[in-house]
Amino acid sequence: MRAGNQRRQARYAVWGLLLASVAGVYLVQTAREQHAARLGEVSEVLYIPSGRVLRYISLGNEGLMADLYWTRAVQYFGRKRLARAVRFDLLAPLLSLTTELDPLLLVAYRYGAVFLAEKYPGGAGQPEAALQLLRRGIVANPNEWRLWVDLGFIYYWDLKDYASAARVFRVGSECPAAKLWVRTLAASVAAKGGELETSRLLWSEIYRQADTEQIRHSAQEHLFALTAQEEINRLNDLLEAYARQFGRRADSLSDLLAAGLLKVVPRDPSGVAYRVGEDGWACLAPESKVDMRLLQ
Amino acid sequence: MLAVETRDLTKDYLLGFWRKRPRRALDQVNLQVEAGQVFGLLGPNGAGKTTTLKVLFRLVFPTSGTARILGKELDDIALRFRVGYLPENPYFYDHLTAGEFLNYAAALFGLSASERRLRTSQWLERLSLQDTVGLPLRKFSKGMTQRLGIAQALINDPEIIFLDEPMSGLDPVGRREVRDLILELKRAGKTIFFSTHILSDAETLCDQVAILNRGRLQGCGELGKILGMSVAATEMVLEEPSAELLRQLESFGCARVRTGDLVRVEIPPEAEVAAVLKVAVQGGVKIVSLNPVKMSLEDYFLSQVAPDPEPAGNGRAPLSSG
């Protein structure tokens, strides 16, 4: 019947329209995303910069809101690091909001401080901001000794302020649940801050206390770098001794072997042998996995 | 003791949002209902019948005047054990089945579980709803809902039953059943108070009626007396009367209606029935029937419910003091 045909045709038309629209929406969306990507980094804006307002919006669920903002901070940091960014403008505000919503969220203070303090390309390179964050954390959690240790660490490693580091470690060691090694650390830093030995002590403790794989890995990298530095220093001593003995610089470590100053060519913690660089001093081989930049 | 009694019952509704204007729904209504009777509250739509029932059940509060049921004040909760109420256009809980609903109603009277089961099945059967025990109420037709409403009004075996438009939504079979039920209840000694605008129902059932119009009582009394007191005309049905005869009858002042071969002649009250009959007999026509015409309730009703509003007074005085 003609009426039936008409109805069928109409139905096909509507289906066609539906499918075409679906395809169209998809195309428009992808085009938009590509366009945005071409424009580069989207402007970084926190639409709600106030912790107080966020608290109102949460209506009693600030903990959840804090978790969301923490996740956002983590993802922001990860994205920026992948892109090898230099500026991490939103990191400190995000962390500030997170901790304002949930002052008890230790993870935000501790990891957040690490993200902030680490230099390029590992982190935001903002140790002062990290200090501020940790100080706020300590105010909210005065008995949390780990925060003191984190604070001391930043003074020690990122700011090279050994006096403040020692002071902070000592205060931290006086917290009720503090581990004994904190006191040892405080004493070491006070006496021999900046020495490789002290740094190794610090990083060893961090490695032992690490509760996630990431921290453990990072500590290990630092320990490798320290070990490598120690061994390089020792090699340099030997190279100096060779120069004094033979009146000329050694070309490679095999010279040291031949001279009997070395029994075997040492390998760095990543298993690659050391060598003598163009400037005549010991250094890592290019294929070494040890990252000496961590010592800066 | 009167089953239901109201004295100068008045109810004003305040209408409008800012300036409240009163609308008088009931105006000095005086009712007296004897126990063991079937009482009909009649009136056109909007007369105040439902309002009266709502006042009796404290769903609205009177502006002035008093009312009592079984001699008790209306706010006596114990009174409710002895009465039953079917609201107009009833609506029940969609999510319940018929059995659950009656069980709920019965539970509100504090009946035991076994008693509830017994009465539920009893009344469902009595109202031809025995197959609907497990049927959800949202699947009920209007007639079924109406019958279920009657069931819930009777579940506590009340002394007085108040029914607001009980026949609404029922087919002729249903109406007959409810009519029989009402008569049966009356025989059991209950009082039935129902409001309706369908006069034929009232005519067949009621002992007493009251007519409400625009909130005022315009007629009240025993049905028999009301209708009996009307002066009767007489109706004579003739078969194929001659035109000559008809002319003669006209001289008596008779009106006539032709229906096919038959002519219905109405002999006015003033005329001598015997004289007219003589004329008809002498005319040699076949007399099919000769009957006194009682005023119907409808006629009485329409005479009371005048189209133009009466400004003053209580309307016409009751024809009988009941």
Next chain:
Amino acid sequence: MLRRLATIALHTFKESVRERVLYNLIVFALLLIGAAILFGSISVGIEQVILVNLGLSSISVFGLLMAIFIGIGLVSKEIERRTIYNILSKPVSRPEFLLGKYFGLLLTLVVNTAIMTGGFYLALLYQKRRLDWGDLVALEAVYFILLQLALVVGLALLFSCISTPVLSAVFTLAVYVIGNFLSDIRWFGQETHSPWVERFTGVLYYLLPNFSNFNVITRVAHGVSIPGYLLWSNTLYALLYVSILLAGAILIFEEREFR
């Protein structure tokens, strides 16, 4: 009298339970709690914290939605559909009717909250592999959520006696939101240094229900226990405030006419 109250309460419970929307809400809540386990993996170091936060917040929010959604119709639906004629023509006083409806809905909420809490503990068990006594601290938060719901249902009931369902929902929600930051409102009033505003916000502070005292989810997520005095004072506050709401509803309802 108690028997009649129980009858009406059970009837209300049955009615709520047969409300299909309720099932959808519960299923959604349980799904969300299950999903919380996954959320921890896209962040760092907050697996358990976010499960507790999201789980308890879901219970709170969905409980609130249920309380409002059903509460606003508690009375107004019966009036609108005129089923109330059937009830009030039986030997049921108006206060009995109101209280029966209130406790019926409260029972519904308790049962639903119990189901959601069960789901929450299952999720926690799955994540932590074993539960210990310290995890019971979450029940304190659930208890406070129930106290909040008791208040909200009371509010919804009260508004349901006065206005239409839509307006009741708006009012109840508004009072809930404002009730969450009453202290800030009072502080704000004090800061303006205007005596009238200060007095007004002061009155508001004592008049409206203070919900912020019941918000302990964040604390519980970090395993911090609730001080005893908070348990007692909140319970007492809730009891008293609910009494005010119910008494108010009863007073209003006594005068109500059903045209």
